[in-house]
Amino acid sequence: MTANIDRRIEELKELGRICRGDIIKMTTIANSGHPGGSMSSIDMYLSIYKQANIDPSRPFDPNRDRVIVSHGHTSPGVYAALGRLGFFNIDEVISGFRHAGSIFEGHITRGIPGVEWTTGNLGQGLSVGVGMALASKLTGRNFRVFVAMSDAEQAKGQVSEARRTAVKYKLNNLVVVIDYNDAQISGRARDIMYVDIKADYLADGWDVIEVDGHDYYQITEAISRSFGGKKPVAVVCNTVMGKGISFMEGDVSYHGKPLSLETAAKALEELGLENDLDKYVEMRKTLPSYHEPVKPIDEPIKPITGTPITYPVDKKTDNRSAFGKALADIGRANRNGTPVVVFDCDLKPSTKVNEFEKVWPENFIQIGVQEHNAAVVAGAASVCGTLSFFADFGVFGIDETYNQQRLNDINKANVKVAVTHVGIDVGEDGKTHHCLDYIGALRNFFGFGLIVPADPNQTDRAVRYMSQMQGNCAIAMGRSTMYPITDENGNPFFGGNYEYEYGKIDIIRKGKGITLLSTGQVTHQAVLAADQLKEDGLEVTVLNLSAPLASDLDSVSDYLTGTVITLEDHNIDTGLGSIVEGYFVRKGFLPEKFVKIGVDRYMYSGDNEKLYDLVGLSRDSIVEKVREISSQ
Numbered sequence: 001m002t003a004n005i006d007r008r009i010e011e012l013k014e015l016g017r018i019c020r021g022d023i024i025k026m027t028t029i030a031n032s033g034h035p036g037g038s039m040s041s042i043d044m045y046l047s048i049y050k051q052a053n054i055d056p057s058r059p060f061d062p063n064r065d066r067v068i069v070s071h072g073h074t075s076p077g078v079y080a081a082l083g084r085l086g087f088f089n090i091d092e093v094i095s096g097f098r099h100a101g102s103i104f105e106g107h108i109t110r111g112i113p114g115v116e117w118t119t120g121n122l123g124q125g126l127s128v129g130v131g132m133a134l135a136s137k138l139t140g141r142n143f144r145v146f147v148a149m150s151d152a153e154q155a156k157g158q159v160s161e162a163r164r165t166a167v168k169y170k171l172n173n174l175v176v177v178i179d180y181n182d183a184q185i186s187g188r189a190r191d192i193m194y195v196d197i198k199a200d201y202l203a204d205g206w207d208v209i210e211v212d213g214h215d216y217y218q219i220t221e222a223i224s225r226s227f228g229g230k231k232p233v234a235v236v237c238n239t240v241m242g243k244g245i246s247f248m249e250g251d252v253s254y255h256g257k258p259l260s261l262e263t264a265a266k267a268l269e270e271l272g273l274e275n276d277l278d279k280y281v282e283m284r285k286t287l288p289s290y291h292e293p294v295k296p297i298d299e300p301i302k303p304i305t306g307t308p309i310t311y312p313v314d315k316k317t318d319n320r321s322a323f324g325k326a327l328a329d330i331g332r333a334n335r336n337g338t339p340v341v342v343f344d345c346d347l348k349p350s351t352k353v354n355e356f357e358k359v360w361p362e363n364f365i366q367i368g369v370q371e372h373n374a375a376v377v378a379g380a381a382s383v384c385g386t387l388s389f390f391a392d393f394g395v396f397g398i399d400e401t402y403n404q405q406r407l408n409d410i411n412k413a414n415v416k417v418a419v420t421h422v423g424i425d426v427g428e429d430g431k432t433h434h435c436l437d438y439i440g441a442l443r444n445f446f447g448f449g450l451i452v453p454a455d456p457n458q459t460d461r462a463v464r465y466m467s468q469m470q471g472n473c474a475i476a477m478g479r480s481t482m483y484p485i486t487d488e489n490g491n492p493f494f495g496g497n498y499e500y501e502y503g504k505i506d507i508i509r510k511g512k513g514i515t516l517l518s519t520g521q522v523t524h525q526a527v528l529a530a531d532q533l534k535e536d537g538l539e540v541t542v543l544n545l546s547a548p549l550a551s552d553l554d555s556v557s558d559y560l561t562g563t564v565i566t567l568e569d570h571n572i573d574t575g576l577g578s579i580v581e582g583y584f585v586r587k588g589f590l591p592e593k594f595v596k597i598g599v600d601r602y603m604y605s606g607d608n609e610k611l612y613d614l615v616g617l618s619r620d621s622i623v624e625k626v627r628e629i630s631s632q
Contacts, residue, residue: 008050008220009216009217009220012043012047012050012216012220013216015084015085016042016043016216017244017271017273018084019042019046019077020039020042020080020271021267021268021273022076022080022090022094023035023038023039023042023077023080024259024264024268024271025094025276025280026076026079026080026094026097026104026280027076027097027258028258028259028261028264028277029094029095029097029280029284030097030098030099030258031258032098032106032258033075033076033106033256033258034073034074034076034255035242035248035254035257035259036183036241036242036248036251036253036254036255036256036257037071037073037074037077037150037179037181037183037241037255038074038075038078038080039241039244039245039248040179040181040183040213040239040240040241040243041071041074041077041150041239042077042081042243043214043215043216043219043237043243044148044177044213044237045069045080045081045148046085046216047177047216047219047220047223048067048148048177048223049067049081049085049114050085050220051220051223051224052067052144052146053065053143053144054067054114056085056086056087056114059087059113059114060113060297062141062299062384062385064143065143065145066116066136066144066145066146066384067114067145067146067147068116068117068119068125068132068145068146068148069108069115069119069147069148070119070122070123070124070125070128070147070148070149070153071122071148071149071150071153071179072107072108072119073106073107073120073256074150074179075104075105075106075107075108078108078114079108080093082112082113082114082115085114087112087113088112088113088114091283092104094280095280095283095284095287096283096284099284099287100289100290100291101288101291102287103291103294106120107119108120109294110294110296110411110412111294111295111296111297111412112294116128116132117380118411122150122153122156123153123157123158123159124158124376124404124407125147125149125153126147126149126158126162126166126176127161127162127165127372127373127377127380128376128377128379128380129146129147129162129176130162130165130166130169130174130373130377130380131376131377131378131379131380131381132145132381132384133171133173133174134169134171134341134365134377134381135341135380135384135385135386136173136384137169137173138363138381138386139385139386141384141385142173143173144173144174144227145171145174146175146177147174147175147176147177148176148178149177149178149179150178150181150184151178151179151181151182151189151195151197152184152189154178154195154197154200155195157372158370158373158376160200161367161370161373161374162373162377163200163206164204164370165370165373165377166206167204167205167206167232169365170230171232172227172228172229172230172231172232174232174233175226175227175232175233175234175235176201176206176232176233176234176235177219177223177234177235177237178235178236178237179213179237179239180197180213180236180238181213181239181240183241183250183252183255184252184255185252185255185256187252188252197234197236198210198234198236201234205231206231206232206233206234207226207229207231207232207234208234208235208236209222209226209234209235210235210238211235211236211237211238212237212238213237213238214240214243219235219237222235223235241255242254244271245267245271246270247263247266247267248267264277265277296383296412298383298414299384300470301338301386301414302468303330303333303334303338303340303387303467303468304330304333304334304337304338305330305333305464305465305467306329306330306333306464307329308457308460308461308464309322309325309329309457309460310457310460310495311455311456311457311484311492311495312484312492313483313484313486313490313492314483315483316482317456317482318477318478318480318482319420319453319456319459319477319478319521320350320351320421320477320478320479321352321456322456322457322459322460322463323351323352323418323420323460323477324351324353324354324355324356325352325355325460326459326460326463327342327353327355327356327418327463328355328356328358328359330387330463330464331356331359331360331363332359332360334387335359335360338385338386338387339363339385339386339387340356340360340363340387341363341365341378341381341387341389342360342363342364342365342388342389342391343365343367343374343381343388343389343390343391344357344364344365344367344374344391344392345367345369345370345391345392345396346366346368346369347391347392347393348366348391350393350420350421351391351392351393351418351420353389353391353418356389371392371397371400371401372400372401372404374390375401375405375408375417376404376407376408378415378417379404379405379407379408379411379413379415379472380413382408382413382414382415382416383411383414387414387416387467388415388416389415389416389417390415390416390417390418391418391419391420392417392418392420393419393420393421393433393435394419394420394422394423394435394438394476395421395432395434395435397417397418397474398435398437398438398441398442398474398476399437399441402441405417405442405445405448405472406444406445408472409445409446409447409448409472412447412471412472414470414471414472416466416473416474416475417472417473417474417475418474419435419438419474419475419476420477420478421435421478421479422435422438422476422478422569423478423520423521423569424436424569424608424611424615425478425479425480425521425612426478426479426608427480427605427606427607427608427611428605428606428607428608429605430603430604430605431603431604431605434602434603435476436570436571437570437571437574437575438450438476438570439452439476439548439549439570439574439575439576439579440570440571440574440575440578442474442549443549443579445472447471447472448471448472448474448549449466449471449472449473449474449502449550450473450474450475450476450548450549451466451473451474451475451476451502451546451547452475452477452520452545452546452547452548453477453546454485454494454506454518454519454520454521454524454544454546455482455484455485455493455494455521455523455524456482456484457484457485457492457493457495458485458494458498458500458544458546459475459477461494461499461500462475462500462546463475465499465500465501465502469502476520477521478520478521478569479608480521480608482524483524485508485523485524485527486527487508488509493506493508494506500546502550503547503551503552504547504555505543505544505545505551505553505556506544506546507541507543507556507559508523508530508542508544509527509530509531509534509539509540509542510539510541511534511538511540511541511542512541512562513540513562513630514538514540514541514562514563514565514626514629514630515540515541515542515543515559515560515562515564515565516529516530516540516542516543516565516567516626517545517564517566517576517580518542518543518545518568518576519544519545519546519548519568519570519575520546520568520569522567522568522569522617523542523567525612525617525618525619526542526567526622527542529620529622529623529626532619532623533623533626536627538626538627538630540626541559543556548575548576549579551579553583557587560591561589561591561592562591562592562593563592563593563594563630564580564594564595565594565595565596565597565622565625565626565629566580566595566596566597566598567597567617567622568597568599568617569598569599570598570599571599572596572597572598572600573600576598577596577597580594581594581596593629595625597615597622597625598615598617600615603615
């Protein structure tokens, strides 16, 4: 046994020497990157990947262990370790690092074999690890999760949130390995923002092991001891920036500074490695000008979506209650199948996810007032075989967690973001809680869907739809109650055989000359206004755009030639109105008249109906505006 361990340690030492050369080569060839931290972390990476249950020939096996690297700027170290362990061709990394024609970008990218999450924004990785460790337990796969982190990012609040969550849910399948080189861009970590890393983890209930981060035996033994207990474990590795090259060691300037060809030659000589830099320089010249996006390979999930509920038109209810009931129904239907998981931030009575908690309490994850952590935990869990919902108010679930949702988008996750209390419909809560930018915010992403349902019946069907669609998707709902929207015969417009179709525009009323385009609960006001106007002999068209980011405006172009009025409980400059404006510009035509009605300022606390009246979104305000236009 001792002989086997000795051989393994010697193998790691030799790999470490070679990988340090790879790090020097790729950053020098690219004339860009972070060699110093990569060299302080490389011994951690080799030790972790050697112990993790990951097979280079089957890197996307659903039962594999997961390795998350939070300090993604040390990608040279990650790529060197994975390349030398057989996950991909090391020559392609060295020649292509940070080149537009190569998949080996400056920060690690999910979908590359061995890379589980695109990171770089520090402080995210532990939340990712928590999400995957939770998914491991909830799916019954029981894989282990390793998270490699830097010391500087321990100052971030989200790391504290993740630490507490890991302890609450007894994630003994999670180990964090921290590179404590006491160096970051501006100098010594202890001087920039001192953090007592060991004390913080101990205080939150973790076990902590301290080791020499360049002693393979100590690292390997510590990681081996980290699993099987009752708590998550943090292994603090004391390391040296630039370890392995005498003139780099301890020099903070090498955090993000590559070596020149001349100094790289000296470093390679010191490592006893061949100087083949010219070879890689020539290889780099032949690379294409771009590369196709890396596509992660995830285990597909096929949840049962249940039978839609139709709410009667003579009884008021709210969209969030319809959401909660649909979610509970989906949970009930999947108890023996796809694990459905709901992540809440202390708002379950308001977001109505308490309905799901009654059905599947063990899969109801209460994270408390820790929105940043919760958003990432949900995103990470969503790529590990679970149907993950993250529920919150709009100002918290989208605005406050904007960067976390952006990273879910970049990582091509599959999280379902359910936000309630959007718009001035929230009324009395006031301007701090009026989420007026959720459409505009999600327009900035390239892969997020957005559904803004018009009434409880459409909400119910939209929730079931988004549960089985692939990719990140948000559903945004107000707070107030309403009667479900009817067709012209008084029946539920979104009842019966209605099936939700993302991007389809609903023609709720047909008229002539004037068209109202609306989204969300404002559609209810638009329909009321149209029915009132019809009594006065003026027929207007009402179009409901429940998917404002993907609405098929071409399909209703015949209704967009006369007077077009957009109605939205949203910032008037960044939502539905601007989307429709952009459509007209792209198509090269304009209607006879175009009017945008929405929220043009931070509003007050007050009754939502009164606030709607102030900005022109109430039934009476819409009627008045249409009459004014038609009389001109």
